[in-house]
Amino acid sequence: MAASRTPATADPPRRIAVAYSAGRDSTALLHATATAAVGQGVEVLALHVHHGLSPHADDWLLHAQRQCARWVKQGLPVRLCAHRLARRPAVGESVEAWARRERYRALREMALQEGASVVLLAHHQRDQAETFMLQALRGAGVAGLAGMPPVAERDGVRWERPWLQRPRSAIEAYVRQHRLRFVDDDSNDQARFARNRLRLEVWPSLAAAFPQADASLADAATWAAQATEALAELAAIDLAEVADAEGLKLSAWRALSPPRQVNALRAWLLREGGALPGSTLLQRLQAELPGTGDARWEWPQGVLHRHRGRLTHQRAAHTADAEPETSLRILKAGRYPLPRWGGVLVAVRVREGGVHSAWLAQLELRPRTGGEQFMAGIGRPARSLKKQYQAADVPAWERDGPLVYSGGQLVFVPGLGIDARVQALPGQPQLGLRWERG
The missing domain is CATH 3.40.50.620 (HUPs)
Known part of the structure; x- marks a missing residue:
């Protein structure tokens, strides 16, 4: 049977x-x-x-x-x-x-x-x-x-x-x-x-x-597979030293030998964009990254920026027919995806510099329209977002994401953080917020 x-x-x-x-x-x-x-x-x-x-x-x-x-x-x-x-x-x-x-x-x-x-x-x-x-x-x-x-x-x-x-x-x-x-x-x-x-x-x-072409070429593929695994292990070792959550540290990256630079860069781009970069982009980056000042390079997975000694990746903008999310409730620490804004709002428990949970029970999410005022510290004057961004040296590509309001009061700004006017008092339960693109 x-x-x-x-x-x-x-x-x-x-x-x-x-x-x-x-x-x-x-x-x-x-x-x-x-x-x-x-x-x-x-x-x-x-x-x-x-x-x-x-x-x-x-x-x-x-x-x-x-x-x-x-x-x-x-x-x-x-x-x-x-x-x-x-x-x-x-x-x-x-x-x-x-x-x-x-x-x-x-x-x-x-x-x-x-x-x-x-x-x-x-x-x-x-x-x-x-x-x-x-x-x-x-x-x-x-x-x-x-x-x-x-x-x-x-x-x-x-x-x-x-x-x-x-x-x-x-x-x-x-x-x-x-x-x-x-x-x-x-x-x-x-x-x-x-x-x-x-x-x-x-x-x-x-x-x-x-006559031995089949076997010889198949063996060559096996050697290439083993070399690929070895290069991946080497890239992991190098990236542990030259990259962190904020991007690729260019001074540490430049200390590598040129072949290891390319290998680490390829692995970092694969990790960031989910796809292997083309040889043309790799060649450009290896030649141009040692330069100074701000620079940008586009590729299908988004935009690469050189700023403040780091290479960062801004993912391709998410396009959607629907309007971005306009409201959110944060009742505890965690990750709150906002796909139509193209990122995630992350709430973490902190001991100081955070916002009392009462402010987070009913939030409004708005885009920048101009004229918004942000207080960067207690006792400091509220100033326009443009001036605050310039004072904090926040590049334009790190200013995306929603402005977070509660009861009409600005609570959080991507790239700047919690508005000082809503910061919790010492000893109060509080949450810190951060915006992660992509």
Whole structure:
């Protein structure tokens, strides 16, 4: 009896998923996995994504259904799960990139819906070698040359490539030995796709001249992966010394050797913006950061500023159709997200310089309109925000966020802090406020 038909009274079977396109490689991996799972109490899910890009897609799905049905009759614990993509690539969007992104999204959704936390992928040594070559031709750095990892944890799913070191010939031999039926994707013959051009026009000559090309290039990807991990560890060590919550300390950063400067800067930008910076931006920063005075550099993740000996990151402004939040209640210490203002208001317990909690029970959030007066200290005159910002040397990009009022009284200003007129008395319970962008 197939594991998928286990009685309800028994413990549910463990599940492992295989990304199954019905092509040669995924057919071999699915068959090998299902064969190994016999008698182990493991159900194997065949995850098939119907992209809708080929006129043969319906036939491929039918083939997958019939193949899995035959294997179930033979006693293999396999079950097909299929998903049809409803979206289509946008005009001008790379079909390759779109198909890959949507395929992984669908695979993840199916795996999690079925309770499988592991998805096996049938990439092999030739695939890794091709990835290395394509990345090198695109001018990728060490991280790009590392190619596909054998194991990756993303979004609640563990992606594994058990055959990444296996030669293509071994998979072909397995298919012949077990007389496995599979489909051929006609798009593999279309030279307009970069990987196909490499396979059809370059690889035959490369393999003829260098028979060990597959293994050698796949090994190079492994070395690049190890180098990437070592560089990440080095960057973590350096950033502990040259960066803090306020930004990158440029004097400490300049004390590093030029290669370590680039490595630390790349890691800091990745941490700040969530994306690897382009080589052009890195080259500009390395050349221009040692300068003096204020400066700014734009990139897709926001704006970088050099100010007061630090490099800081102002995230890209959040755009939204709705108006920013206009009210807020703060009853205790914590983080209070204000997404339409593009940041978070943070309340922390303090012993002095804070505001009594009574002021925070009903707050109004307003933008700057001009004419607002702020008192920077007890006994000091209230002055315009513009003058207070200038006196405190607060740059323009640190002046965003809402002005916080209570009962018509200004309570808090991003970049300046608590207005002295509402500061709590010594011994009173009080909260400090700060504004965090992004």
